Amino acid sequence: MLPLVLERLWQARQPRAYRPGATLARLAQDLNGLEVVGVDEGCPAYRLPAADWFFRVEERVESQFLLHTVSCCFVLALPGTAPSRPSRLQLQHRGNWQRSGFACLRREGDGAALVGLMALLQQDRDLHTALMPLDFKRCELIADEQGWRLEVEHFAASEVVGSFPPFRRYIRLLTTQKLALLAVMAAVRRVVASAG
Numbered sequence: 544m545l546p547l548v549l550e551r552l553w554q555a556r557q558p559r560a561y562r563p564g565a566t567l568a569r570l571a572q573d574l575n576g577l578e579v580v581g582v583d584e585g586c587p588a589y590r591l592p593a594a595d596w597f598f599r600v601e602e603r604v605e606s607q608f609l610l611h612t613v614s615c616c617f618v619l620a621l622p623g624t625a626p627s628r629p630s631r632l633q634l635q636h637r638g639n640w641q642r643s644g645f646a647c648l649r650r651e652g653d654g655a656a657l658v659g660l661m662a663l664l665q666q667d668r669d670l671h672t673a674l675m676p677l678d679f680k681r682c683e684l685i686a687d688e689q690g691w692r693l694e695v696e697h698f699a700a701s702e703v704v705g706s707f708p709p710f711r712r713y714i715r716l717l718t719t720q721k722l723a724l725l726a727v728m729a730a731v732r733r734v735v736a737s738a739g
Contacts, residue, residue, distance in 0.1 A: 557604060558604065558606050558611040558704070558706075559706070560611070560704045560706060560709075560711070561604055561611060561613065561704070563585065563602070564585060564602070565613075565702070566602055566613040566614075566615060566700070566701065566702045566713065567585075567586075567587060567600060567602060567615065569702070569713045569715075570600060570615050570700050570716060571587065573700065573715055573716040573717075573721065574589055574716070574721065576592075577589040577590065577591060577592075578590050578591075578592055580597050583599065585602075586599045586600060586601045586602075587599070587600055588600075591725065594729075596619070596728075596732060598617055598618060598619040598728060599617075599618045599619075600615050600616070600617055600618070601615070601616045601618060602614075602615060602616075603615070603616050603696065609705060609706050609707050610703060610704060610705040610706065611703075611704050612701055612702065612703050612704070613701060613702045613704070614680070614696055614697070614700070614701040615696070615697065615700040615701060615716075616681075616694055616695070616696045617693075617694070617695045617696075617697070617724060617728070618692055618693070618694050619692060619693040619728045619731070619732065620689075620690065620691075620692050621684075621690065621691035621692055621693060621731065621732055621735045621736070622691075622732065622735065622736045623690070623691055623735045623736050623738060624690075625686035625687065625688075625689075625690045625691050626652060626653060626656045626657065626686055627653075627656075628652055628653055628656075629651060629652065629685075629686060629687050630649075630651055630652025630653070630656075630657055630684075630685070630686040631649075631650040631651040631652060631683055631684070631685050631686070632647055632648065632649055632650065632652075632657065632660070632661060632664070632683065632684040632685075633647070633648045633650050633681075633682070633683050633684075634646070634647055634648075634664070634674065634682040634683070634684070635648065635682070636674075636675075642675055644671070644675075645665075645671065645674050645675070646665070647661045647664045647665050649661065650683075652686065659738060660684075660734075660735065660738045663734050663737065663738050664684075664731070664734055667730060667734050669726070669729075669730040669733075670727065670730035670731060670734060672726070673723055673726035673727045673729075673730050674723075674727055674730075676719065676720075676723050677695075677697075677720065677723040677724060677727055678697065678698045678699065678720060679695055679696060679697050679698065680696045680697070680698055681694065681695070681696040682694070682695045682696075682727070684731065684735070691735055693727075693728060693731050693732075695724060695727065695728075697716060697720065697724065698714070699714045699715060699716040699717065699720055700714070700715075700716040701713075701714050702714070
């Protein structure tokens with residue numbers, strides 16, 4: 544009896560004020576001009592009208608003391624063959640006070656197998672131009688048994704919800720950030736496809 548009670552007390556729960564899909568509905572207004580190509584498990588998929596690729600958007604919930612945040616993670620499946628071992632590359636801005644470029648860091652996987660892709664990513668001018676103005680919390684290339692995918696978690700396209708005092712604030716994805724995000728996706732897709 545006691546183990547069941549303890550298990551119920553410590554299991555992960557969604558915050559009480561969390562409204563599944565509410566942030567995605569607000570984001571749909573920010574992504575005007577993009578076609579909705581389907582919804583899979585509550586996650587909408589979008590594409591540019593003339594593009595042959597699409598991306599999914601997933602909600603990520605983080606609880607803190609007396610508040611929670613709901614952020615949107617943009618997930619793009621990438622062409623090309625994935626390495627034999629699971630791999631993870633992180634793209635991050637360089638510079639303490641002002642952005643001075645970006646770095647591609649290996650967080651998981653075989654360094655020898657990923658060195659070519661890492662060099663191509665860092666040398667690509669289109670990716671550099673698109674990534675510099677983009678405000679993101681996390682930008683990662685992840686490889687597993689399903690292949691490569693790009694995951695970008697933006698600072699905007701998120702909602703902050705407080706319980707005491709009660710408030711709810713959505714942070715819009717501005718048009719300039721939307722265009723930079725789409726440019727990053729297109730550039731990473733092209734680089735990974737060329738790397739084979």
